[in-house]
Amino acid sequence: MPIALGVLVLLAAVVLMEAVAYALHRWVMHGRLGWLLHRSHHAPRTGPFEGNDWYAVLFAAPSVLLFALDVPAWARWVGGGIAVYGLLYFVFHDVLVHQRVPLRFVARSTYLKRIVQAHRLHHAVEAREGGVSFGFLYAPRPETLKAELKTRGRAGLRAPAGE
Numbered sequence: 001m002p003i004a005l006g007v008l009v010l011l012a013a014v015v016l017m018e019a020v021a022y023a024l025h026r027w028v029m030h031g032r033l034g035w036l037l038h039r040s041h042h043a044p045r046t047g048p049f050e051g052n053d054w055y056a057v058l059f060a061a062p063s064v065l066l067f068a069l070d071v072p073a074w075a076r077w078v079g080g081g082i083a084v085y086g087l088l089y090f091v092f093h094d095v096l097v098h099q100r101v102p103l104r105f106v107a108r109s110t111y112l113k114r115i116v117q118a119h120r121l122h123h124a125v126e127a128r129e130g131g132v133s134f135g136f137l138y139a140p141r142p143e144t145l146k147a148e149l150k151t152r153g154r155a156g157l158r159a160p161a162g163e
């Protein structure tokens with residue numbers, strides 16, 4: 001498989017992973033069963049880790065398997081795409097937004113500010129239901145999300161974020 005084509009497959013996998021992450025976050029992690037682990041991420045953390053971290057292990061598994069098993073070249077590129085997405089997600093979510101790693105990394109670009117604010121708005125709701133913004137690397141405009149939050153009845157809403 002030509003490298004250029006492989007890189008295309010990898011990039012497509014990264015984009016697709018955002019859609020997969022959105023769906024899993026919205027319908028599995030905020031679902032009745034998935035919430036058992038994800039709840040820890042919507043409450044103040046008490047130690048260096050939280051139950052929600054098991055999702056990271058779970059989501060890394062397909063990538064690890066695609067590298068470990070004897071699969072066609074394109075599938076290995078997909079595995080690479082999942083790994084790249086995981087890395088971008090980690091830098092955005094755990095380093096930039098939640099500051100779990102002592103790195104001085106400040107969001108300056110319009111794009112980064114937008115996705116950071118969107119994820120903060122996701123955390124404005126501590127309850128399983130009624131939240132907004134389930135994506136990570138793509139987010140609607142903050143005004144759209146705030147308007148959506150207002151129509152949600154404010155059940156489980158913490159003090160309004162950033163207002």
Ligand SMILES: [Zn+2]
Nearest residue numbers: 025030038122
């Ligand atoms: Zn959540």
Ligand SMILES: [Zn+2]
Nearest residue numbers: 041093098119
């Ligand atoms: Zn978060």
